[in-house]
Amino acid sequence: MNKRNIIIYVSGKYSGEIDNNIQIARHFAIKIWEMGYTTLCPHLNTAHFEQDCKCGYDDYIQGDLVMLECCNGIFLLPYWEESSGAKLELAEATNKRIKVFTELQELQDFNWGKHYDG
Numbered sequence: 001m002n003k004r005n006i007i008i009y010v011s012g013k014y015s016g017e018i019d020n021n022i023q024i025a026r027h028f029a030i031k032i033w034e035m036g037y038t039t040l041c042p043h044l045n046t047a048h049f050e051q052d053c054k055c056g057y058d059d060y061i062q063g064d065l066v067m068l069e070c071c072n073g074i075f076l077l078p079y080w081e082e083s084s085g086a087k088l089e090l091a092e093a094t095n096k097r098i099k100v101f102t103e104l105q106e107l108q109d110f111n112w113g114k115h116y117d118g
Contacts, residue, residue: 001113003036008107009068009098010041011089012077022047028077028104035108040067061085065092073099075107 010029013021025043032039042064049055064085068074074093080086080102093100099115101107 001116003112004038006037006073006112007071008032008037008039008101009071009074009089009093010039010043010077011068011074011083011086011093012043012080013083013086014043015083018048018050024077028075031104032075032107035104037073037107040071042067057085061088064089068092068098069096071098072112073101073107073110075101 010025010032012025014025015021022043025041029039029041029044042060045067046053046060049060065088068089069092071093074089076086076090080090090100092098099110101110
């Protein structure tokens with residue numbers, strides 16, 4: 001199975017120390033790309049939109065959940081528990097049976113072929 005055909009959604013805290021949280025998400029997104037996966041990182045998709053865009057929190061969460069539906073896995077960043085958005089994303093991923101990861105090694109070792117073959 002070509003891992004590049006597998007999309008991993010990066011989920012974690014955005015608000016608070018926004019620049020720091022974007023950099024953490026970017027760091028993990030890069031690592032996941034380098035592992036061979038395609039990565040979707042909302043932190044980078046809408047970085048600093050709270051300053052530049054008239055959309056609100058609910059708009060971003062709704063959009064994030066739409067993007068999540070296109071993904072095969074979700075990677076929860078450190079301290080994801082501090083994010084109400086990440087909690088919603090995890091609940092949606094669980095509901096949609098999207099595979100959940102919290103460690104890079106866990107993602108690296110995961111057998112996607114076995115996962116899809118049953």
